[in-house]
Every structure is written in C-alpha cells, then in structure tokens.
Amino acid sequence: MSQKNALYSQSGGVTAVINATACGVIQTANAHDEIATVYAARNGILGALREELIDTSLEDPADIAALMHTPGGGFGSCRYKLKSLEENKAEYERLIEVFKAHDIGYFFYNGGGDSSDTAFKVSQIGDALGYHVNCVGIPKTIDNDLPVTDTCPGFGSVAKYVAVSMMEASLDVESMAETSTKVFVMEVMGRHAGWIAAAGGLAGRNHDEPPQIILFPEVAFDQEAFLARVKESVENYGYCSIVVSEGVKWPDGRFLSDAGTRDAFGHAQLGGCAPVIANMVKENLGYKYHWAVLDYLQRSARHLASQTDLDQAYAVGKAAVEYAVAGKNSVMPVIERLADKPYEWRISEAQLGDMANVEKMMPEDFITDDGFGITEACRTYLEPLIQGEAYPPYKDGLPQYVRMKNQLADKVLPAFEK
Amino acid sequence: MSQKNALYSQSGGVTAVINATACGVIQTANAHDEIATVYAARNGILGALREELIDTSLEDPADIAALMHTPGGGFGSCRYKLKSLEENKAEYERLIEVFKAHDIGYFFYNGGGDSSDTAFKVSQIGDALGYHVNCVGIPKTIDNDLPVTDTCPGFGSVAKYVAVSMMEASLDVESMAETSTKVFVMEVMGRHAGWIAAAGGLAGRNHDEPPQIILFPEVAFDQEAFLARVKESVENYGYCSIVVSEGVKWPDGRFLSDAGTRDAFGHAQLGGCAPVIANMVKENLGYKYHWAVLDYLQRSARHLASQTDLDQAYAVGKAAVEYAVAGKNSVMPVIERLADKPYEWRISEAQLGDMANVEKMMPEDFITDDGFGITEACRTYLEPLIQGEAYPPYKDGLPQYVRMKNQLADKVLPAFEK
Numbered sequence: 001m002s003q004k005n006a007l008y009s010q011s012g013g014v015t016a017v018i019n020a021t022a023c024g025v026i027q028t029a030n031a032h033d034e035i036a037t038v039y040a041a042r043n044g045i046l047g048a049l050r051e052e053l054i055d056t057s058l059e060d061p062a063d064i065a066a067l068m069h070t071p072g073g074g075f076g077s078c079r080y081k082l083k084s085l086e087e088n089k090a091e092y093e094r095l096i097e098v099f100k101a102h103d104i105g106y107f108f109y110n111g112g113g114d115s116s117d118t119a120f121k122v123s124q125i126g127d128a129l130g131y132h133v134n135c136v137g138i139p140k141t142i143d144n145d146l147p148v149t150d151t152c153p154g155f156g157s158v159a160k161y162v163a164v165s166m167m168e169a170s171l172d173v174e175s176m177a178e179t180s181t182k183v184f185v186m187e188v189m190g191r192h193a194g195w196i197a198a199a200g201g202l203a204g205r206n207h208d209e210p211p212q213i214i215l216f217p218e219v220a221f222d223q224e225a226f227l228a229r230v231k232e233s234v235e236n237y238g239y240c241s242i243v244v245s246e247g248v249k250w251p252d253g254r255f256l257s258d259a260g261t262r263d264a265f266g267h268a269q270l271g272g273c274a275p276v277i278a279n280m281v282k283e284n285l286g287y288k289y290h291w292a293v294l295d296y297l298q299r300s301a302r303h304l305a306s307q308t309d310l311d312q313a314y315a316v317g318k319a320a321v322e323y324a325v326a327g328k329n330s331v332m333p334v335i336e337r338l339a340d341k342p343y344e345w346r347i348s349e350a351q352l353g354d355m356a357n358v359e360k361m362m363p364e365d366f367i368t369d370d371g372f373g374i375t376e377a378c379r380t381y382l383e384p385l386i387q388g389e390a391y392p393p394y395k396d397g398l399p400q401y402v403r404m405k406n407q408l409a410d411k412v413l414p415a416f417e418k
Numbered sequence: 419m420s421q422k423n424a425l426y427s428q429s430g431g432v433t434a435v436i437n438a439t440a441c442g443v444i445q446t447a448n449a450h451d452e453i454a455t456v457y458a459a460r461n462g463i464l465g466a467l468r469e470e471l472i473d474t475s476l477e478d479p480a481d482i483a484a485l486m487h488t489p490g491g492g493f494g495s496c497r498y499k500l501k502s503l504e505e506n507k508a509e510y511e512r513l514i515e516v517f518k519a520h521d522i523g524y525f526f527y528n529g530g531g532d533s534s535d536t537a538f539k540v541s542q543i544g545d546a547l548g549y550h551v552n553c554v555g556i557p558k559t560i561d562n563d564l565p566v567t568d569t570c571p572g573f574g575s576v577a578k579y580v581a582v583s584m585m586e587a588s589l590d591v592e593s594m595a596e597t598s599t600k601v602f603v604m605e606v607m608g609r610h611a612g613w614i615a616a617a618g619g620l621a622g623r624n625h626d627e628p629p630q631i632i633l634f635p636e637v638a639f640d641q642e643a644f645l646a647r648v649k650e651s652v653e654n655y656g657y658c659s660i661v662v663s664e665g666v667k668w669p670d671g672r673f674l675s676d677a678g679t680r681d682a683f684g685h686a687q688l689g690g691c692a693p694v695i696a697n698m699v700k701e702n703l704g705y706k707y708h709w710a711v712l713d714y715l716q717r718s719a720r721h722l723a724s725q726t727d728l729d730q731a732y733a734v735g736k737a738a739v740e741y742a743v744a745g746k747n748s749v750m751p752v753i754e755r756l757a758d759k760p761y762e763w764r765i766s767e768a769q770l771g772d773m774a775n776v777e778k779m780m781p782e783d784f785i786t787d788d789g790f791g792i793t794e795a796c797r798t799y800l801e802p803l804i805q806g807e808a809y810p811p812y813k814d815g816l817p818q819y820v821r822m823k824n825q826l827a828d829k830v831l832p833a834f835e836k
Contacts, residue, residue, distance in 0.1 A: 010593075014593050016586075071589050072586070073590075077593055078598070080597055163816060164721050167816065168434075168714075168715065168819075169714040169715050169718050171488070171489050172714045174490065175493075176432060176494070176497065180431075184714060202815075203816075272693060294715075296590045297586065297712075300587050301586055304721055304722070389809070391809070398621075399582060399585065399586075401589060
C-alpha cells in the first residue's frame with residue numbers, strides 16, 4: 001500500500017471542542033496504514049503557506065488523547081481567508097507546492113463557512129496543477145450557521161453554557177430583586193444569526209422563568225415593545241432576565257452596540273450591547289440593573305461541554321479520515337438528525353461545493369411572534385444538542401488542559417512571500 | 419425538654435453555596451429535639467420584620483437536600499441594613515416581637531460584615547427587652563473580607579470559577595493571537611478587596627502563563643507601567659490576558675469604571691472597567707482586544723462549585739445550630755485553617771462582637787512588588803479553597819436546581835410600618 005502523509009489545519013475562531021476533532025483526525029489517521037505522518041499546520045492555513053508543519057507523531061499519545069478535554073486550538077488557528085483563485089492563484093500554488101514537498105495526500109480543513117470555500121477550492125486546484133490531494137472539510141463553528149449539517153461542532157457546548165449561565169444568574173437576581181437588581185442583561189455572541197441567543201431560551205419554559213426576553217439579530221429592535229415587556233416582567237415576576245445577541249440592530253440597520261459612545265476624552269468607546277440595553281432600562285424605567293458579557297468564555301468553557309457536542313466533534317474528525325482514505329475528495333462529514341427525542345444522529349457525507357458560502361439562519365418559526373422568545377420547534381431542535389456533561393479531569397482544583405509540544409518538521413522550500 | 423422554634427435568614431448578596439448553609443441549618447435543626455419548627459425569613463431580614471416566615475417543615479425533605487446544589491437564595495435575600503439601636507430601636511423591638519409571637523428561641527443570620535453587626539445587636543437586645551434568643555451569625559460572602567475566619571463560604575467557588583474561566587479564555591486567545599485578538603480583559607467583582615482578582619492568578623504560575631496582569635483595587639492604577647507590561651507580554655508571548663477588579667482606582671482615588679463616559683445622547687454610561695482598560699490598550703498600543711464582564715455569573719456558577727467551599731458552607735450551618743442548642747449566644751462558627759497542604763480545617767467559635775464591621779483586606783505580601791501578580795504566599799492561601807468539583811445533578815442537559823414552595827406561616831401580629 002502506498003503511504004501518504006496527512007495535513008490537518010484548524011481555521012477561524014476556536015471552540016471548546018475543536019481539539020476533540022483534531023484528536024479524532026489524528027487517532028484515526030494513526031490507525032490507518034494509508035497514512036504515514038499526520039502534520040498539523042501551525043496557526044492554521046498560514047502555517048501551511050509558511051511550511052510550518054507540526055509533526056504530531058512527536059507528541060505523546062496521551063497528550064493527543066488529552067486534546068479531547070482541552071479547549072482552544074491546540075495547534076493554533078488564524079483568521080485568514082485565502083483570496084479567490086483569480087485574485088491570488090499564487091497562494092493555492094504554494095499550498096500544492098508544500099503538499100508536494102511533504103508528500104501530503106490528505107488535507108483536512110476544520111472550520112466554518114469560509115473554510116468550506118477554501119477547502120473546496122483546494123480540492124479543485126490540485127488536479128489542475130497535476131498533484132492530487134484528497135481534500136476533506138470538517139465542520140466547526142459556534143455560530144451554528146453551516147448549511148446541510150444538523151448542527152456544527154462547537155455550538156452545542158456554547159448552547160449549554162449559555163443556558164446554564166442564564167439559569168444560575170437568574171436564580172441570583174430573583175432571590176434579591178425586591179431590594180436590589182431587577183433587570184439582568186447577558187450578552188452572547190452571534191453577529192448574524194441568533195442561534196446562541198436562542199440557546200439562552202432553554203433556561204426556562206414559561207413567562208415566569210428566565211429569560212423573560214431574548215433579543216435576536218434577526219428581529220429589528222423595537223424599543224417601545226422591549227421596555228413594555230421589561231416593565232411587565234418586573235411587575236409580574238419581580239425581575240427581568242434578558243439575553244441579548246451582540247448582533248441586535250435598530251430598525252435602520254445600525255448595531256445597538258455601535259452606540260456612538262464616547263469617553264471623557266472624546267474617544268469612541270466600542271463594544272457591548274449589554275450596557276446599552278441596561279442603560280436604556282435605567283433611563284426609561286429606573287430599575288437597578290446588572291449586565292454580563294460572556295465573550296470568549298462562552299466558546300472556551302470546556303468545563304461545561306455538552307457530551308453530545310463532544311461526541312460529534314470527535315466523530316466528524318474520524319469520518320473525515322475515513323472518507324479521505326476511501327479516496328473521497330471535496331466532501332465534508334456532516335451530522336444528520338434521525339430523531340429528535342431521544343436524539344439519534346449519524347455522520348453523513350456532504351459535498352463541499354454545497355457547503356461553501358451559505359449561511360444557515362434561524363428559521364422564522366423558531367422565534368415567537370412577539371420576537372422575544374423561542375418556539376417549541378426551536379426547543380425541539382436545540383434540546384438534544386446540550387445533552388450530557390463531558391467534564392475534563394482536574395488536578396489541584398483546576399482542569400488538566402494539555403499543551404502540545406508543537407515541534408515543526410524541517411522546511412525544504414524557500415520562504416513564502418505573500 | 420422545652421422546644422423552641424428557629425428562624426434562619428439570608429442576608430445581602432447570595433452565592434453559589436449559601437443554600438448549602440441553609441441546608442446545613444435546616445437538616446441539623448430537624449435532627450435536634452430542642453428545635454420544633456425551622457422558619458426562614460422571606461427575602462431576608464425584611465421578611466422577619468414583616469412577619470413573613472416561611473415554614474420549612476412544609477417543604478419536601480428532598481427539596482431541602484437539593485438546596486445543596488442550588489445557587490441563589492432559596493428563601494430570598496435582601497440588601498437592608500438595620501439602623502443603629504439609637505436611630506431605629508423600633509426595628510429591633512419589632513424583631514423581638516416577631517420572635518416572641520412565633521416562639522423563636524434560635525436566630526441564625528447568614529451574611530457578611532453588616533450582618534454580623536446586625537446579629538450582634540439582636541443578640542444584645544433580646545435580654546434587654548426581656549425575651550432571650552440565642553443569636554448565631556453564619557459567615558457568607560464572595561468578597562472573602564470577614565475577619566477571624568480563614569475564608570468565607572461562597573468565595574472558594576467564585577475563586578475556582580474565575581481561575582478556570584481565565585485558563586480557558588486564555589487558551590482561546592493564545593491559539594489565535596497571531597491574526598486576531600492579542601489582549602483579553604476579564605472583569606471580576608471585588609470593589610474594596612482584591613481577593614477575587616487574586617484568584618484569577620491561580621490560572622497560571624509563570625509570566626508566560628495567564629493572567630500576565632492582575633489589576634487589584636489595593637494598587638493605584640499606573641497607566642504607564644500597565645501599558646509597558648501589556649506590550650512586553652504581547653511581544654514575548656504573543657498575547658496578554660488581564661484580570662481586572664471592578665474596584666481598580668486611579669491614583670487620585672476615582673474608580674476606573676467611572677470613566678465619565680457618555681452615549682450619543684449625552685447620557686452617562688455606567689459600569690465596566692474592562693471596556694475602559696481594553697480601549698486604553700487599543701488607543702495606546704493598537705492591539706485588537708476582547709473583554710468579558712463576569713458579573714453575577716461568577717457568584718452563581720454552582721455548576722463549577724468548589725467541593726471545599728461547599729463542605730464549609732454546610733459545616734458552618736450545622737455548627738451554628740449546634741452552638742445555638744448548646745445555649746450559645748452572640749457567636750459565629752468560623753473556619754480555622756490547621757494546615758495548608760494537604761488543607762486541614764475545622765470549625766471554631768468566634769464572638770460576633772469581634773466580627774462586626776471589620777473588613778479583612780489582602781495582606782501586602784500577597785501581591786507581587788510590581789503590583790501585577792500574586793505571590794507564593796497568596797497561592798498557598800488560595801489553592802486549598804478551590805479543591806474538588808461539586809457538580810449538581812443534571813436532567814435533559816440542564817442542572818436540576820430546586821425551587822422552594824416558600825409557604826408562609828400565619829401572621830399573628832399587626833403589619834409593621836417601617
């Protein structure tokens with residue numbers, strides 16, 4: 001059997017479980033004779049262009065296994081989108097050159113929408129340049145906005161963290177609301193799609209349970225209706241818990257977070273719609289408020305990962321290798337839902353060409369008519385994704401997250417000038 | 419044996435484990451023949467003044483047990499400090515009246531510094547008014563600022579959450595720093611003392627581990643030294659993680675969070691030193707940043723409670739009842755450290771008079787000379803407090819937090835006009 005090496009690359013924002021996918025790729029590749037060495041690109045596709053290839057065979061197998069419970073990107077990632085073939089063919093040619101120099105027969109690109117596009121292009125260019133490589137995309141994004149797949153590895157764990165955080169903070173607020181904070185605002189990620197905000201809705205089911213209000217990027221912000229709902233909630237339940245997506249916009253399309261705020265020196269103050277919302281409540285209704293911004297905590301909270309998400313993250317890595325050694329090119333393993341409750345899923349094969357540059361938004365029937373909550377259809381979709389608790393091992397009170405050695409293979413090519 | 423009833427009241431900000439103390443009080447009281455019914459004041463001392471006494475004997479014992487894993491305040495709490503005896507003797511007289519009307523022989527007041535003071539006054543006034551009640555304070559505060567006790571129940575769990583969150587977010591930032599965020603700022607509670615900020619320091623040990631900078635309320639903010647340290651960290655390690663206490667002040671004593679910020683309409687914008695710090699970095703060094711504000715999440719994160727903290731929270735509740743039935747008055751069970759490693763502790767008895775109105779600040783030798791980190795002495799103190807993971811039970815992917823029935827005993831007194 002002729003052996004080839006494999007190259008795995010992480011791309012874009014990392015997640016609590018992207019390293020589990022890396023583990024799935026590496027362990028599965030190591031078990032296949034068709035694959036000799038598995039390299040990982042240092043800091044994503046930039047490392048591939050620069051010929052900075054981490055030799056994963058130099059890592060302790062126990063450390064590779066520990067990727068299962070370690071958040072962040074073990075080999076580094078980057079925000080770098082390859083230009084189109086027309087604009088910068090040299091980048092694609094360089095990739096193929098690096099593949100050729102290191103006998104890479106299998107390329108695994110683990111990312112979101114942009115990465116599917118890149119992987120698709122790479123899958124096409126190899127043959128055109130006379131060097132065939134089996135190119136397999138692997139889904140990952142906390143934004144949950146990839147098409148075809150039932151969900152995206154990384155999202156289920158964010159969803160669980162956001163729902164649990166909302167439950168917990170609301171118990172706190174509720175128990176003290178009479179004399180203290182009456183309105184709590186929690187800001188979550190999701191600039192274009194409200195999937196993460198929707199997950200906050202899992203914290204409660206009825207109006208008297210939190211969150212009483214969810215603000216989605218899909219729904220133009222209606223200040224009057226919002227304030228009326230806050231007032232109603234405080235009057236009826238004593239408090240109001242709010243999940244707000246960072247992507248919420250005014251009816252004219254401006255982001256709420258772009259409040260034109262300036263500090264004492266006249267400098268523009270960036271970021272945060274939670275404080276904007278909280279101030280609006282204070283100015284108009286006079287309620288005492290608190291606000292939290294989860295930011296990176298939500299996508300790195302491996303301490304509270306969803307077991308379902310973790311299983312799927314590993315499974316797509318494993319399937320990607322199986323597809324590649326079976327000779328497949330330009331495909332992506334995706335998650336197919338077979339049943340809602342109990343949740344049944346399997347990995348199935350999608351074409352990269354169908355995945356590239358399509359954003360999956362929340363269906364309209366996932367948001368309640370008033371625009372402030374999630375429907376039963378949305379719950380039915382979300383609930384399976386947060387099932388199971390996958391805790392990391394702890395030592396001395398802290399999780400035992402692993403750090404890779406990340407030793408590079410010798411370079412054989414001249415440096416790449418981009 | 420003559421039986422008396424007991425009254426338990428939560429006070430001030432709640433924690434991830436204050437309900438474990440409630441559980442310790444109720445279960446221990448139920449096991450003692452000296453105590454008939456255990457009442458809990460609805461929403462803290464206000465409920466006692468209003469004669470709103472929750473009859474805990476009407477709760478399912480399984481629900482009382484579930485308080486062990488439920489954050490927030492199960493019977494409600496409040497921010498309400500009784501005035502001095504001279505200023506408002508009527509409030510103290512009313513309390514004694516309520517005690518008398520409901521045959522309360524044991525009063526347990528579970529709170530921080532102010533509550534110790536109140537409990538102390540109540541312990542003195544009963545006899546003066548001819549109605550003896552055994553009054554026992556029980557420590558609780560995430561601020562960890564009570565004197566005498568080794569630590570305060572509630573703090574260890576916040577410390578663990580803050581340290582783990584810092585570890586996780588920093589792994590995320592580090593893996594993407596080359597092309598994305600280089601500076602991450604995480605804001606934690608602690609307006610007067612830097613105990614919680616210090617706990618963030620447990621995430622790493624050396625300069626190349628996060629957090630590279632901690633900003634304490636105890637150390638006047640030195641912008642120049644701070645920016646130099648940020649630059650050095652980004653240049654040496656590729657990124658810089660910062661823990662900032664909400665209580666950080668300029669050398670002239672103003673809070674950094676009081677930035678004089680105004681929104682587009684000229685309204686004062688309140689809160690958040692994380693965005694202030696982040697903007698300062700951007701303006702002066704040009705680095706891309708992200709920031710998070712933990713707010714209530716840190717004190718309600720029961721999903722990641724410290725087992726040590728939980729054990730201590732239960733133990734002080736249990737000891738309080740044992741003191742009371744042994745005839746003690748005006749005392750507080752506190753935690754005494756017997757050894758650092760392995761941590762050994764026991765409950766010992768303190769006098770409420772020694773606890774009232776004393777704030778325990780961080781010792782000077784707990785902060786490094788440069789003002790940006792914690793010393794080995796501080797680590798030795800903090801490490802035992804985050805040991806062990808006390809997870810709540812989950813169902814359908816979410817923690818099974820309990821909600822009390824909170825049924826009130828019949829009132830027998832006229833309403834109290836405060």
